[in-house]
Amino acid sequence: MPITTCISTQSYTPPPSCVSAINDTLKNAKPLHAMVGLATLVMAGIEQKALNTSVMTGAKPETPAFIPETQRSFSESVERNQRLDIDRLDLKILARIRAIGSYLDGWDDNNGRPATQQSISDAENFMWKLFPTVKEPFITLASDGEINFLWILPNFRLDLGIYGDGSYSYYGKTSGGEEFIADETPIDENLPEEILALITNKAA
Amino acid sequence: MQPPTTPIKDCLSYSPINKAHSIVETVFFIQFNKPFSDSTKSKLIAIGDDLKDQLPKSNLINKTAFKFDMSALNNSSVNEIEVVGIELQKTNDDGSLSWMLRIAEDIISVHCLDYTRWDDVWEKAKYYLNKSREHIGGRDNFISCIGLRYIDRFCYNGKPNESNLKELFKSNTPYISQTAFDNGPLWHCNSGWFEKPNDDIKYLNQLNVSADYLSIDGDNKTLSITIDHNISAIVEQHDDNKHQDLTSFMNNLHDKNKQLLALLLTDKITNQINLSLPK
Numbered sequence: 001m002p003i004t005t006c007i008s009t010q011s012y013t014p015p016p017s018c019v020s021a022i023n024d025t026l027k028n029a030k031p032l033h034a035m036v037g038l039a040t041l042v043m044a045g046i047e048q049k050a051l052n053t054s055v056m057t058g059a060k061p062e063t064p065a066f067i068p069e070t071q072r073s074f075s076e077s078v079e080r081n082q083r084l085d086i087d088r089l090d091l092k093i094l095a096r097i098r099a100i101g102s103y104l105d106g107w108d109d110n111n112g113r114p115a116t117q118q119s120i121s122d123a124e125n126f127m128w129k130l131f132p133t134v135k136e137p138f139i140t141l142a143s144d145g146e147i148n149f150l151w152i153l154p155n156f157r158l159d160l161g162i163y164g165d166g167s168y169s170y171y172g173k174t175s176g177g178e179e180f181i182a183d184e185t186p187i188d189e190n191l192p193e194e195i196l197a198l199i200t201n202k203a204a
Numbered sequence: 205m206q207p208p209t210t211p212i213k214d215c216l217s218y219s220p221i222n223k224a225h226s227i228v229e230t231v232f233f234i235q236f237n238k239p240f241s242d243s244t245k246s247k248l249i250a251i252g253d254d255l256k257d258q259l260p261k262s263n264l265i266n267k268t269a270f271k272f273d274m275s276a277l278n279n280s281s282v283n284e285i286e287v288v289g290i291e292l293q294k295t296n297d298d299g300s301l302s303w304m305l306r307i308a309e310d311i312i313s314v315h316c317l318d319y320t321r322w323d324d325v326w327e328k329a330k331y332y333l334n335k336s337r338e339h340i341g342g343r344d345n346f347i348s349c350i351g352l353r354y355i356d357r358f359c360y361n362g363k364p365n366e367s368n369l370k371e372l373f374k375s376n377t378p379y380i381s382q383t384a385f386d387n388g389p390l391w392h393c394n395s396g397w398f399e400k401p402n403d404d405i406k407y408l409n410q411l412n413v414s415a416d417y418l419s420i421d422g423d424n425k426t427l428s429i430t431i432d433h434n435i436s437a438i439v440e441q442h443d444d445n446k447h448q449d450l451t452s453f454m455n456n457l458h459d460k461n462k463q464l465l466a467l468l469l470t471d472k473i474t475n476q477i478n479l480s481l482p483k
Contacts, residue, residue, distance in 0.1 A: 070396030070408060074351050074436055075313045079229035081418060082300050082317065083357075084222045090320060094224035102475045120478055128321065 090131045096139045097123045103141055113145035119164025122187045123147045126162060129190065133200040156198040162187070174198070218358045218372040218429070218473065225319060225477050226356040231434075232329040232454060233313035235349035240310065240340070247339040248307045249290045254335060255305065259292035265308045305332045310345075312336045326454055333450060350450065351436035352457035356465070358473070359420070360427035364389040367427055370470075377468050379411055389427050390415050399460075407460065410434040413468075431468065435460050 067073075084091060101120040106112060115123075127134065127149075137149040142161065151158040158172035158180070166187050172180035172195060180195055196202065220226035240248060252262040269284040289308030296302050296318075304315040314329040360367045369385050384391040392414035399407040412432040417425040435457050462479055469479070 068396070070398065070410065072408070072436075074235060074349065074434065075231045075233045075311065075353055077229055077231065077353070077355055077432070078301060078304060078315050079317055079355060080300075081228075083228065083420070084318065086223045091222060091224040094320075095222075098224060098476055098478050101478060102472060117480060121480055124321070124478065128324075 089134070089136060090128075093127055093134075093136070093139065094124060097127070097147065100139065100141045100147060107141070108143055110143065112141070112143040115141055115145055115147055116164040118166075119145065119147050119162055122164055122166070122168075123149075123162045126168065126187060130196075130200060133202050135199055135201065137199075151199050153198065158195065158199060170195075172198075217362060217368070218360055220477055221357040221359055221428070222319075226358055226431075227319040227354060228317065228357050228430075229353075229355040230316040230319055230325060230329075231313055231351075231353040232316075232326070232333060233311055233349075233351045233353070234333060234337075234347050234450070235351070235436075236310045236340075236345040237348040238310060238345060240307075240345065244340055244345070245287075245289070248312075248336060249287070251305075251307070251336055251339055252290060252292055255292055255332065259294050259303060259305055259332075261293040261295060263291045263293070265289040265291060265306070303328070305336065307336055322458055326451070326458070330450060330454070347439060349436050349438050350453045350457070351434060352454060352461065353432070353434040354461050356431040356433075358429045358431075359418070360389075360429075364417070364425070364427040372429060372470060372473060373468055374470055379464070379468050380413060384413075384415075390417075404440055406438045406440070408434075408436045408438055409460075409464070410436075411464070431465070433461055433464060435464075 086092065086095070097120060100115050101117075103112070103114050105114050107114060123139075135151060135153065137151045137158075137160075140148050140150070142148050146161045146163050149158075149160045149162075151160075155175040156172060158170060160168060160170040160172075162168045167184040168187055169183045169185065170180065170191075180192065190196070191199075221228060249264070252259075256262075264287050266285050267288040269286060271282045271284065273280050273282075289306065291307075292305045293301060294303040300317070301315070302318045304317075306313050306315065312333060314332045316325050316329060319325055358372055365388070367389050369380075373380050373385075375385065379393075379395065381391075381393050384393055392412070394412040394414075396408065396410045399409060410433070413430065414432075415427060415429050418428045420426050437453060437457065459481075462481055465479055466474055466481055
């Protein structure tokens with residue numbers, strides 16, 4: 001998604017090596033030649049703008065360019081004010097989990113406990129293993145600080161909680177009445193295949 | 205298990221541009237002690253075939269050399285075009301860049317514009333870097349610098365003139381000039397310094413922070429703050445074996461970036477991007 005830069009306090013300044021190369025050209029050349037040289041340098045700069053400054057000017061590393069050591073150029077950024085699709089499911093789920101992580105103590109006006117750093121990380125790691133096929137759950141914070149994932153699907157409902165103590169628990173029931181229950185399952189242990197088939201698009 | 209409740213919405217005045225995180229670009233790069241030889245360059249350019257499934261778009265990088273002969277009677281000038289490297293890209297459906305591998309002169313860099321989580325992104329970048337290094341034979345080139353650059357961006361959700369920078373940055377952060385806090389929404393603050401300058405490996409930090417107006421998706425002008433942090437491990441002694449394991453270097457640089465952000469951003473914002481600090 002393109003974004004346009006409008007205003008900045010930084011007006012365009014050529015990189016120092018470019019300035020010194022232009023200055024050298026101006027100092028050493030007759031006026032007409034200087035103009036040609038300057039124009040060509042600028043054109044070269046435009047053509048090569050994606051390269052680093054030493055490449056832009058054709059300067060070799062040993063060229064005295066009076067660049068402070070801390071201002072050396074290693075890589076050019078290529079981002080052009082773009083942003084990602086924030087409705088993409090993986091980013092949407094990460095954003096929701098992280099938003100929950102910013103709720104403070106008493107977030108529900110009733111002594112609601114905040115999620116711990118560990119529960120946020122556990123929730124992210126747990127969900128990350130389910131991408132890209134997982135169906136979108138409702139994600140909420142319970143008043144005891146548990147991060148809760150709730151899938152309400154046509155044939156299945158799954159309520160899964162992550163506590164931040166290295167474990168998760170769940171209760172699920174299919175429309176046919178089959179139940180799935182587990183308590184204190186280690187966080188790095190995958191969900192049973194039967195449940196994965198119901199909450200991901202793999203089964204479709 | 206308690207039944208889920210609906211949390212009260214907590215509106216942040218500044219939010220990460222991608223909601224889940226603020227990273228618009230990550231650059232992983234290694235620099236060698238001298239430009240690649242012609243034979244190495246040819247091998248590196250051929251890498252396009254190896255990576256055509258992952259990075260299907262390929263562009264050669266040309267250098268225009270400008271020669272200006274002042275001594276000749278007719279004062280001739282010559283432009284020469286030379287192939288100096290290659291760019292391999294993956295683009296999104298809308299044509300915007302998603303991933304790029306660039307090899308030019310003495311640097312191999314991987315640009316990620318589709319950041320998700322460090323482990324996944326680094327795994328992919330490492331593959332591209334190592335694939336490129338396979339084409340650099342012999343002991344002609346030594347790694348002289350390993351670097352990581354993060355560009356983070358935050359947007360202000362309100363009228364720019366009412367913005368309060370203290371809601372984004374710690375007011376006592378050593379990285380932002382006090383002037384930026386006191387003089388309206390637009391400013392920039394650029395700095396560079398060496399960390400541990402007396403060690404074998406010197407860490408060069410380059411931090412450019414700026415406030416601009418952006419027009420997002422054609423909407424109104426949005427005040428945005430960009431944090432561009434480049435951290436480069438500059439290797440003084442050339443022992444290539446020591447630098448084979450890029451992962452430990454990059455993990456270290458990644459941690460250093462997080463430590464810097466933790467001193468820069470408020471705790472509320474670091475929670476919002478889940479900036480978990482190394483233990």
